[in-house]
Structure formats: structure tokens, C-alpha cells
Amino acid sequence: MGEGIKLPVLNGLGRTNRIDNWLRQPLAMGIALTAAMIYTAVRLFLYPDTIHYNVNGATVMSPIFSPNVLEWELFGLNDWNHPGWVNAAILVLWIPFGFRGTCYYMRRVYYRTFFASPVACWVDEPEINKKIGYKGEKRLFIFNNLHRYFLYAAMIILAIKWWDVTHTLHFTEGAAQGWGICIGTLVMGFEAFLLTMYVTSCHALRHLAGGVLDRWTSPIAKLRGKLFGRISVLNRSHGFWFWTSLTFVFLGDLWVLAVDAEMVSDMVLFAL
Numbered sequence: 001m002g003e004g005i006k007l008p009v010l011n012g013l014g015r016t017n018r019i020d021n022w023l024r025q026p027l028a029m030g031i032a033l034t035a036a037m038i039y040t041a042v043r044l045f046l047y048p049d050t051i052h053y054n055v056n057g058a059t060v061m062s063p064i065f066s067p068n069v070l071e072w073e074l075f076g077l078n079d080w081n082h083p084g085w086v087n088a089a090i091l092v093l094w095i096p097f098g099f100r101g102t103c104y105y106m107r108r109v110y111y112r113t114f115f116a117s118p119v120a121c122w123v124d125e126p127e128i129n130k131k132i133g134y135k136g137e138k139r140l141f142i143f144n145n146l147h148r149y150f151l152y153a154a155m156i157i158l159a160i161k162w163w164d165v166t167h168t169l170h171f172t173e174g175a176a177q178g179w180g181i182c183i184g185t186l187v188m189g190f191e192a193f194l195l196t197m198y199v200t201s202c203h204a205l206r207h208l209a210g211g212v213l214d215r216w217t218s219p220i221a222k223l224r225g226k227l228f229g230r231i232s233v234l235n236r237s238h239g240f241w242f243w244t245s246l247t248f249v250f251l252g253d254l255w256v257l258a259v260d261a262e263m264v265s266d267m268v269l270f271a272l
């Protein structure tokens with residue numbers, strides 16, 4: 001039944017019968033991703049000097065440069081006589097890049113925006129795509145299979161980001177001394193929260209929690225099944241967490257730059 005029926009798809013790049021504004025979403029996503037890559041490159045290679053600021057002795061770190069591994073005593077990194085162009089972000093960013101770059105949601109985004117394969121449902125793709133066809137996760141795309149390993153590394157980065165938030169809580173100088181919060185705490189805390197939501201809604205984490213099992217019957221398996229269900233709920237909004245966590249990396253960085261340039265000022269909101 002139905003064999004030989006041809007769907008009325010118009011042939012030719014970008015041709016479609018759709019009457020809605022189907023180009024808006026992929027266009028916005030393409031511009032946002034390109035802007036994110038350009039901003040990161042400029043920050044890493046042209047303006048890498050300002051990576052944190054100080055509020056009454058507490059350190060507020062730019063999300064792009066957190067964790068600042070060059071301050072770690074581990075492996076003598078703090079004593080390392082590194083080349084001038086090396087900074088913390090250059091050493092660490094391959095992890096978030098790899099994690100986001102191999103993300104299942106991100107694959108959908110770049111297939112649509114950069115490869116037009118297809119740009120949107122029911123919209124025709126370039127002839128070259130049809131010639132090449134879909135060959136699965138092979139050649140360069142074989143790296144997508146590393147996603148679960150990037151997930152493990154991203155979880156470590158996430159834990160360190162929360163650790164960095166604690167560095168904004170202790171004020172040792174000035175009038176307001178003690179434990180409390182400043183505006184930078186809210187900025188760093190919100191960035192860490194959004195990243196936590198992005199990581200905990202990950203498809204690979206869901207598989208780690210409750211995948212492989214045939215049935216969730218034993219007590220441990222039941223627990224894994226519950227976790228699977230919870231992550232599945234978060235997973236429905238994975239795209240939302242992808243974009244909000246990515247956006248806040250840059251907003252947080254702009255905040256640090258603005259405070260450092262004295263365009264705005266941070267303050268201790270309360271200290272005990």
C-alpha cells in the first residue's frame with residue numbers, strides 16, 4: 001500500500017510548499033553559533049588578559065576562563081613557564097567544545113544551519129547532499145561517538161565551576177567581611193545552574209542512568225529506571241538548556257569585562 005506514491009516536495013535548494021517563516025529558526029541559530037565562535041576566538045587570542053575581578057577579597061571568574069587551571073598546584077601548573085599565548089581557556093575549552101559539538105541536539109542544529117541537510121522539514125536540500133547521502137556517524141563524524149566520554153569530562157568541569165562559585169562567597173577585605181554573596185556570586189551561580197541543567201538533561205546521561213537494561217525489576221534497576229524517567233523529563237527541554245547555558249557563558253564574561261573596565265560595579269549584597 002502506498003508504494004510508488006510521490007510526496008509533493010519541490011526540488012531545488014530551499015524550495016518548499018511551506019508558507020510559514022521556516023527560515024527564521026535555522027538562520028537565528030546559525031548566526032548565534034557563528035557569533036559564539038567568533039566571540040570565543042577574539043576573547044582567547046586577542047583579549048585574554050581580564051579573566052576575573054576581586055570583590056572584598058573574593059574572586060569572581062569569567063565563565064570562559066573557569067576553571068583557571070593555570071592557578072592549580074596540580075602538576076605544578078601554577079609554576080609552569082608557559083608561552084605567552086597559553087591561557088586557562090585554551091587548555092580547557094576543548095572539553096566544553098567537544099561536549100557541545102557532539103551533543104545530539106547540536107547535531108540537529110548544525111545539520112540544519114551549516115549543512116542545510118535539510119534546513120527545515122519539507123524544505124529541499126542542495127544537490128550535493130543528495131549525491132553524498134547520509135552515511136551515518138562515519139569519517140569526521142565518528143567523533144560524535146565520543147559524546148559519552150565528553151560527558152564524563154564535562155561533569156568534572158561542572159563540579160569545578162560550582163567550586164569556583166564558592167570563591168565568590170568569602171570576603172576578607174573592606175567593610176563587609178565574612179561569608180555572604182555579591183552580584184558576581186549570582187552571575188557565576190546562575191551560569192553553573194544553567195550548565196547543570198544542560199548536563200543533567202543530556203541523552204547520554206539518560207542512557208548512563210537507565211540504558212542497557214531490559215527491565216527495571218531489581219532494586220538497583222528500579223532506581224535506575226526512576227532516574228531515567230526524571231532525566232527524560234529534563235531531556236524534553238534539552239535544546240532550551242543548550243541555548244540558555246551557552247548564552248550565559250558570554251553574558252557572564254561580559255559582566256566580568258564590564259566590572260573590570262569600571263563600567264559597572266559589583267558589591268557585597270550581604271555578609272555574615
Ligand code: FES
Pocket residue numbers: 099100103104105106147151198199201202203204205238
Ligand atoms: Fe546534548 Fe548530551 S545530548 S549534551
